[in-house]
Amino acid sequence: MKTENIEKIKKASKDLPEQWLLLFIVNAKEYLETNMAILKEVKKQEDIGGIYITLNRPYASLIKILEQNNIKTDNLFFLDCITKTVGAEKEQENCLFLESPQNLTQLAIAIDEIAKAMPMKNKFLFIDALSTLLIYNQAGTVAKFLHFITGKMRVLELKGVMLSIEKELDPKIAEHLEQFVDKVIDLSE
Amino acid sequence: MSEEKISSEIEKQLKEKDIVMIILPKVKYSEKIIDVLKIVAEYNKSICYVSANKPEKTLVNLFDVNNIDLKKFLIIDCVTGSVAKKEEKNMATVFISSPRNLTGLSIAVTEALDLGIGNVFVDALSTFMVYEKGLVVIRFAHSLISKIRASSSKGVFIVLKDDVSSVLLDDLSMFVDEVVEI
Numbered sequence: 001m002k003t004e005n006i007e008k009i010k011k012a013s014k015d016l017p018e019q020w021l022l023l024f025i026v027n028a029k030e031y032l033e034t035n036m037a038i039l040k041e042v043k044k045q046e047d048i049g050g051i052y053i054t055l056n057r058p059y060a061s062l063i064k065i066l067e068q069n070n071i072k073t074d075n076l077f078f079l080d081c082i083t084k085t086v087g088a089e090k091e092q093e094n095c096l097f098l099e100s101p102q103n104l105t106q107l108a109i110a111i112d113e114i115a116k117a118m119p120m121k122n123k124f125l126f127i128d129a130l131s132t133l134l135i136y137n138q139a140g141t142v143a144k145f146l147h148f149i150t151g152k153m154r155v156l157e158l159k160g161v162m163l164s165i166e167k168e169l170d171p172k173i174a175e176h177l178e179q180f181v182d183k184v185i186d187l188s189e
Numbered sequence: 190m191s192e193e194k195i196s197s198e199i200e201k202q203l204k205e206k207d208i209v210m211i212i213l214p215k216v217k218y219s220e221k222i223i224d225v226l227k228i229v230a231e232y233n234k235s236i237c238y239v240s241a242n243k244p245e246k247t248l249v250n251l252f253d254v255n256n257i258d259l260k261k262f263l264i265i266d267c268v269t270g271s272v273a274k275k276e277e278k279n280m281a282t283v284f285i286s287s288p289r290n291l292t293g294l295s296i297a298v299t300e301a302l303d304l305g306i307g308n309v310f311v312d313a314l315s316t317f318m319v320y321e322k323g324l325v326v327i328r329f330a331h332s333l334i335s336k337i338r339a340s341s342s343k344g345v346f347i348v349l350k351d352d353v354s355s356v357l358l359d360d361l362s363m364f365v366d367e368v369v370e371i
Binding site: 028029031032056057058060061082083085086088129131132135136165166 | 207324328331332335336339340358359360362363364366368
């Protein structure tokens with residue numbers, strides 16, 4: 001990953017309100033590496049806990065990747081929208097297996113319940129990735145979901161990180177999202 | 190990148206990563222697919238070969254000519270159709286009625302994974318896009334990759350560069366562990 005992009009990640013939340021919402025536009029070829037770098041940076045904050053929504057990789061694979069990247073998972077709770085679609089879920093203390101990436105109502109309810117149940121004051125929501133929501137849902141539905149969820153994050157005082165692949169975002173959604181988030185960080189170049 | 194460097198890069202990624210997507214230009218497809226297959230055959234005890242481009246008969250000849258061990262392979266043939274007779278070789282084959290039958294293909298791969306197959310080799314994902322909409326194939330690939338991961342197996346997905354839009358390639362890149370573009 002370019003040094004310039006590492007700097008952009010480090011400075012992303014600078015000069016923003018405490019409960020910031022960030023949208024990262026990521027280069028597809030560096031997607032995993034960038035994702036890990038962003039998560040590491042967010043987790044650097046003291047006594048922070050987070051909800052990680054995984055739409056691309058099953059929980060078991062994601063845990064393996066996080067370990068390989070030396071990212072501790074003890075303060076993370078996972079909402080896995082993939083594993084159940086292939087019938088491979090095994091009960092975990094820090095993961096809830098949701099029906100599918102299409103069931104946005106279930107996802108919204110889960111975010112609300114888990115965020116309220118987390119004991120830490122400093123919390124974040126990590127959405128990996130918006131692009132996958134668009135593979136499984138219509139653009140309009142995703143736009144409404146994002147409007148609802150970003151509002152919910154403000155009310156619940158959650159920090160927010162959303163990832164999207166370059167070129168993937170529907171222009172209409174991109175326009176809306178720019179209004180919902182505090183900053184868009186383009187790491188695609 | 191020189192031919193030698195390309196081969197060593199492919200070998201490195203196939204050894205280290207679970208799910209690899211290899212993007213080939215059409216002009217190099219026939220030559221490179223054999224190179225990749227040889228590496229996969231060397232490092233895996235059992236391979237499920239999903240063939241969307243060549244019928245089983247052609248594959249058998251190709252494997253013979255290139256000294257690739259047939260005994261390691263379970264072939265899922267999406268080309269020949271259900272009417273073809275099984276080739277009398279030391280190789281297991283499952284016939285799928287057509288490349289459009291993604292449900293049948295998904296069931297066949299799941300059964301192969303249940304048998305403990307170590308690697309699923311899809312040749313080529315882009316061919317399914319001739320028969321189905323891009324988004325349908327992307328969802329299918331995502332499901333297949335999740336099944337492979339859940340079975341702790343490995344996967345190699347061949348994609349022909351000119352056959353897939355850059356947006357769909359970006360989607361696929363998100364699901365795999367490594368993308369090797371030749």
